[in-house]
Amino acid sequence: MLYRFIDLFAGIGGIRLAFEPYGQCVFSSEWDGKAKETYEANFNEKPYGDIKSISAEEIPDHEILLAGFPCQPFSLAGVSKKNSLGLKHGFLDETQGTLFFDIAKIIKAKQPKMFLLENVKNLRSHDKGNTYKVIKKVLEEELGYTVYDQVINAKGLVPQNRERIYLVGFKDPMDFEFPEVPLNGPPLSSILEETVEDKYTLSDKLWGYLQNYKKKHAEKGNGFGFGLADLNSHSRTLSARYHKDGSEILIPQEEGKNPRRLTPRECARLQGFPEDFKIVVSNTAAYKQFGNSVAVPVVEMIAEKMIFSLEQGQIVENPKDEGEIQYATK
Structure with a gap:
């Protein structure tokens, strides 16, 4: 089966390269002009510009969302104010104005079967851990996805010490295992x-x-x-x-x-x-x-595992709660 996917914060298309064997890119977005030149030269497609200037509803339907997004701190001022007033708040308040907010909006509107997000290793400690905490809360509790995350070093596949964090999410709570990347690779x-x-x-x-x-x-x-x-x-x-x-x-x-x-x-x-x-x-x-950019071979291995889980994986259930879904994180 071939899948439709979108390529957000696309850069020069490193993540897209890994997923092209499994389907068709139906939308791409990148704001940097020079990166767009490289992207168009290699994929015969000029990415859309600033993702903030398009509504989530305008994004084509897709099964897979891909995004190598920059990390930004989240302002919790609005959340604190609403808490003091006894008002409910959601991810719109916690991530408003950040680039992750745009990803969350699209996931909520389009409900892709799965997503892959890539970021620097320090995302976990960014803004004293608050950034990562909010991201996980949004993806799991508010959007209802099963999320797996892992820091992977690319040096077993390319001759470079490059640690990045990858977040894989499934709309249905599928079982997933990250690939085992060799410890040592080519010189x-x-x-x-x-x-x-x-x-x-x-x-x-x-x-x-x-x-x-x-x-x-x-x-x-x-x-x-x-x-x-x-x-x-x-x-x-x-x-x-x-x-x-x-x-x-x-x-x-x-x-x-x-x-x-x-x-x-x-x-x-x-x-x-x-x-x-x-x-x-x-x-x-x-x-x-x-x-x-990303280390393409690492994303290729993750893509293969994601497609396998989507097509062959088992739904994760909590045996203690009579079938209640267990949102597992690795």
Whole structure:
């Protein structure tokens, strides 16, 4: 069976790539203009702009909702006021004005069979844990979904230490298990290009600055500074700021030559994008896009498990409560 899915906060389509074997994307949304260029070049579809400017009812019907959304703190001022007045409140009050609010509105209006949300590992501790607490409450108690969550490190599939939290939800309380990702994966050397232009080599001025910066912080007992990569292991996490100086992942070169940045194609490989993925923007924009993206192979494994659960999974029930649904969280 093929499923309709929507791709929210789509970036350059890393999550979409993982779900395309299982159906058709019927709606995508991304506000960044350069990311939209890359998305359109690869999927022949220009994403809708600001998700806040479209009503949930206008979104096409779909079975699967996908979203790699930014996390924001929730203001509880309105909730406190309503509590003091003895008035009821719901998720509209708790998440109003945040990007998660738009996801919640769409889930409520369209009732997809399942969803996948992706975020940084620190979502759990963001705003002293309040952000995550409200998100789980909305998804489980207010919207009635069975939610599973897990932090997964991509380094067993791509040569990069990249921990992200994934939330999988089912409208019907289906049993679900996250995939087991290997602890160790391919070496960084496996994604490097054979010939790289000299423009990716750090200038003497920048290399000198990075070395002095690291030395200064080392003397203070801090670990800040550049990361000279071990080609036989995995790299640090690729970030959206990589275009600034490349400091978190520097590739060592032959003796007497300064280290270099990764090329945009190597960044694509580091995130597990296919070789035919088109890079149509400037290097600066490409670094930002791949730094903000997902590790595609991880999402591919999750997608396979989600589809299996939807088609073959068992409904979770609480045997102690005569068939009452048990909303289980892992």
